[in-house]
Amino acid sequence: GQSLEQPSEVTAVEGAIVQINCTYQTSGFYGLSWYQQHDGGAPTFLSYNALDGLEETGRFSSFLSRSDSYGYLLLQELQMKDSASYFCAVRPRRDAGNNRKLIWGLGTSLAVNP
Amino acid sequence: DAGVIQSPRHEVTEMGQEVTLRCKPISGHNSLFWYRQTMMRGLELLIYFNNNVPIDDSGMPEDRFSAKMPNASFSTLKIQPSEPRDSAVYFCASSKIRQDPYNEQFFGPGTRLTVL
Numbered sequence: 455g456q457s458l459e460q461p462s463e464v465t466a467v468e469g470a471i472v473q474i475n476c477t478y479q480t481s482g483f484y485g486l487s488w489y490q491q492h493d494g495g496a497p498t499f500l501s502y503n504a505l506d507g508l509e510e511t512g513r514f515s516s517f518l519s520r521s522d523s524y525g526y527l528l529l530q531e532l533q534m535k536d537s538a539s540y541f542c543a544v545r546p547r548r549d550a551g552n553n554r555k556l557i558w559g560l561g562t563s564l565a566v567n568p
Numbered sequence: 569d570a571g572v573i574q575s576p577r578h579e580v581t582e583m584g585q586e587v588t589l590r591c592k593p594i595s596g597h598n599s600l601f602w603y604r605q606t607m608m609r610g611l612e613l614l615i616y617f618n619n620n621v622p623i624d625d626s627g628m629p630e631d632r633f634s635a636k637m638p639n640a641s642f643s644t645l646k647i648q649p650s651e652p653r654d655s656a657v658y659f660c661a662s663s664k665i666r667q668d669p670y671n672e673q674f675f676g677p678g679t680r681l682t683v684l
Contacts, residue, residue: 487671496659496675497611541611545671554599554663555624556671560610 458542458559465565466532474527474540474562482547486518486525487556489541497541500527529564537566570594572676574660580682586648589679592641593662601673602635602645603659611659617643618665650683657681 458478466472476486485504489497503509503518503525515528529536539561546557573592581587593600601616615625620637628635632651637643647654657680661673 485671496677497661497673498675499672502671543671554601554616554618554665554667554673555613556673558611558613 458544458557460540460542460559460562462560463563463565465567467567468532468534470532471528471530472532472564474529474542474564476525476527476542476559478523478525478542478544480544480546480557483544483557484547485544486516487543488514488516488527489543490538491541491561492538500540532566534566534568537564539563572660572662572674574658574676574679576679577677578680578682580684581650582684583651584649585683586646587650587654587681587683589645589658589660589681591643591645591660591676593643593660594674595641596664597662597674598640598665599663599667599673600637600643601659601661601663602643603661603675604656605659605678606656614645647681650681652683655681655683 460476485502487502488500490500491497501509501516503516506518506520508517513530518525541561542559543556575590598619602614603611604614605611614627615635617637633647635645657678659675659678661675663673
């Protein structure tokens, strides 16, 4: 089967750094993505790692290691507005051609406290 | 540019009634996705279309659910008859088949469905 595992909840304080891990069990995939969703809102795209290594976008960074079947989202200088759910997602390689289907983790609820 | 548009934003109906959810994807996007989100099961892909053609409907729960995409700018998800367990937030998302970044999908605001 194919699955993505994330912690269900993470708590941190303003100004801190937090890492949200995503481990996966799938035979192959096209990159690892991260999405953010605020309460009552829609998921919004944050980042995409096509290759192993670190991708940085402002305060957010994302990392992928295919050999370890592992990735993470790193949030620095946390702000209250970062309180949200964070989802990792992959597109399975097993489906050829123009398959756009994503497999999603169940999400990590991040609470940023003052 | 307008994002993905969904209607209605909220729907409250009684068990057994027909429910129709509507979606207008971003202009120029040729992939469209219907998702359902609940606390228990998270975000589930129900069905998706490429160029108006259904590609994968393996996530559609049962025959009570149906989806259509008659043209590139409109899609519907219909539940008939509705049941209380269908209560959830339904999201529509769109992207380009040759999207860059590759896994980026653009979500609409969602329809919060409550079946009494």
